[in-house]
Amino acid sequence: MTHVYDVVVIGAGFAGVTAARDLSVDEHSVLLLEARDRIGGRTYLGEAFGRRLDLGGTYVHWTQPHVWRELRRHGIPLAVPLDIDRVYWLAEGAVHSGTRTEYGAAVAPLAARFFADARARFPLPFAIEAVDAGKVEAQTVGDRLDSLGLSPYERDVLDGALATMVHSYDEQGLAQLLFWAATNFGDWNAFFEAAGFWPIEGGTGRLLDAVMGESEAELRLSTPVRAVEVDDSGVVVTTRAGERVRARAAVLAVPLNTLGDIELTPGIAGPASGMVAAGHPMRTAKLWARLRGELEPFYAFAPVGGNGINAARLEHHHEGDSLVVCFASDAAALDARDRGAVQAALRTFLPDVEVVDTAFHDWVGDEFSQGTWVHHRPGNLTGAVPLLREPHGRLHFAGGDIASLVVGGIEGAMETGASTARTVAAALADGTH
Numbered sequence: 001m002t003h004v005y006d007v008v009v010i011g012a013g014f015a016g017v018t019a020a021r022d023l024s025v026d027e028h029s030v031l032l033l034e035a036r037d038r039i040g041g042r043t044y045l046g047e048a049f050g051r052r053l054d055l056g057g058t059y060v061h062w063t064q065p066h067v068w069r070e071l072r073r074h075g076i077p078l079a080v081p082l083d084i085d086r087v088y089w090l091a092e093g094a095v096h097s098g099t100r101t102e103y104g105a106a107v108a109p110l111a112a113r114f115f116a117d118a119r120a121r122f123p124l125p126f127a128i129e130a131v132d133a134g135k136v137e138a139q140t141v142g143d144r145l146d147s148l149g150l151s152p153y154e155r156d157v158l159d160g161a162l163a164t165m166v167h168s169y170d171e172q173g174l175a176q177l178l179f180w181a182a183t184n185f186g187d188w189n190a191f192f193e194a195a196g197f198w199p200i201e202g203g204t205g206r207l208l209d210a211v212m213g214e215s216e217a218e219l220r221l222s223t224p225v226r227a228v229e230v231d232d233s234g235v236v237v238t239t240r241a242g243e244r245v246r247a248r249a250a251v252l253a254v255p256l257n258t259l260g261d262i263e264l265t266p267g268i269a270g271p272a273s274g275m276v277a278a279g280h281p282m283r284t285a286k287l288w289a290r291l292r293g294e295l296e297p298f299y300a301f302a303p304v305g306g307n308g309i310n311a312a313r314l315e316h317h318h319e320g321d322s323l324v325v326c327f328a329s330d331a332a333a334l335d336a337r338d339r340g341a342v343q344a345a346l347r348t349f350l351p352d353v354e355v356v357d358t359a360f361h362d363w364v365g366d367e368f369s370q371g372t373w374v375h376h377r378p379g380n381l382t383g384a385v386p387l388l389r390e391p392h393g394r395l396h397f398a399g400g401d402i403a404s405l406v407v408g409g410i411e412g413a414m415e416t417g418a419s420t421a422r423t424v425a426a427a428l429a430d431g432t433h
């Protein structure tokens with residue numbers, strides 16, 4: 001048994017790094033254990049095409065209070081995206097093209113029908129614990145699409161607009177999509193902008209490093225945790241290498257889909273245990289494609305299952321070429337490292353494009369994520385997730401996957417990291433821990 005810490009934080013994504021920073025600057029001794037050889041988790045500012053590119057979570061917004069506060073404190077600006085006025089969308093087997101206004105006119109009435117009851121279902125989006133989402137919690141995204149009586153063309157247009165957020169219509173809960181819209185005034189477009197439009201200048205690593213730079217926590221990389229045991233006097237954390245560390249409390253800030261790989265004593269009980277065992281179903285892929293030449297900036301959308309790539313956006317001109325960020329709703333349906341496969345999928349929209357290179361991180365195959373951002377199965381968003389946000393004695397959970405507001409995002413990760421740190425600090429101060 002090594003040194004005794006006040007808190008061991010497990011997982012150094014945005015949630016764990018925030019919790020460790022807040023607790024350590026509050027004079028607590030904190031050990032931050034991270035399985036990978038880097039911090040950042042599902043955000044990853046990697047190297048590709050001779051520059052730095054975000055291969056995981058990327059976009060933030062000024063409506064996200066925790067992210068925005070940190071960006072302002074550290075003087076980090078947002079990057080201004082390229083102006084795009086060309087959209088391609090695949091519907092009923094044909095590619096349609098128009099300006100953003102024309103595409104918006106095609107999608108807006110359909111999205112309005114899909115999200116019509118978002119605010120009514122979540123009238124207090126900031127207090128989701130108090131919400132009775134009722135019938136919608138039992139439904140899937142597919143149930144809602146099926147209920148709208150859409151023509152085949154309308155269905156493909158709406159499906160394509162939602163496709164970035166969907167891996168499986170049959171497994172993803174309707175409640176989370178409605179909740180996301182509700183937190184953005186009930187407006188899907190507002191949600192879409194908040195979730196997927198504004199990158200951080202210099203990448204997410206800049207924000208991460210700024211927060212980590214303030215931390216007094218001791219960081220150990222390449223240290224996966226195998227087990228956490230709670231007893232009357234504290235917690236014992238055991239690493240896969242067999243090291244045992246004692247602390248007064250532990251914060252588990254790992255992805256929902258990896259939580260089941262850590263042996264917890266006592267275990268998680270009730271509906272939350274079922275949620276952990278089943279995991280969340282998001283198995284999408286994000287990849288970058290370098291296209292030859294400086295092309296006119298564009299967006300492209302295709303319905304789930306309609307094309308290997310379901311959403312694409314030209315994000316940078318770089319050394320005379322174009323860098324396009326792409327999302328595949330089913331990571332297994334496209335080999336993102338296969339230039340030819342990516343080129344064929346993009347040629348659906350632009351028949352002449354030439355893919356020079358691709359860049360990608362396999363978040364689904366990565367044992368420390370086992371999926372991309374969270375999308376909760378029916379019943380979990382207002383059922384099991386709030387239970388995991390509750391302290392489990394000396395054991396606390398944090399992470400974007402269980403956030404109460406921006407669930408599935410960097411903001412949610414930072415919010416839960418900060419709120420969990422406050423809860424733990426209070427328990428350390430009053431002697432409960």
Ligand SMILES: Cc1cc2nc3c(=O)[nH]c(=O)nc-3n(C[C@H](O)[C@H](O)[C@H](O)COP(=O)(O)OP(=O)(O)OC[C@H]3O[C@@H](n4cnc5c(N)ncnc54)[C@H](O)[C@@H]3O)c2cc1C
Nearest residue numbers: 011013014015035041042057058059225399400408409410
């Ligand atoms: C492709 C992709 C695109 C995304 N796009 C966006 C976006 O544009 N905007 C946005 O806001 N969000 C986006 N997200 C989601 C966002 O990245 C996540 O919600 C957020 O980063 C989660 O942070 P976290 O700290 O909760 O979890 P993670 O970042 O997953 O951190 C958890 C950490 O726990 C570690 N860990 C796991 N198991 C163990 C173990 N046994 N022992 C020790 N450590 C362990 C992991 O290695 C990891 O570092 C995206 C995610 C992906 C994958």
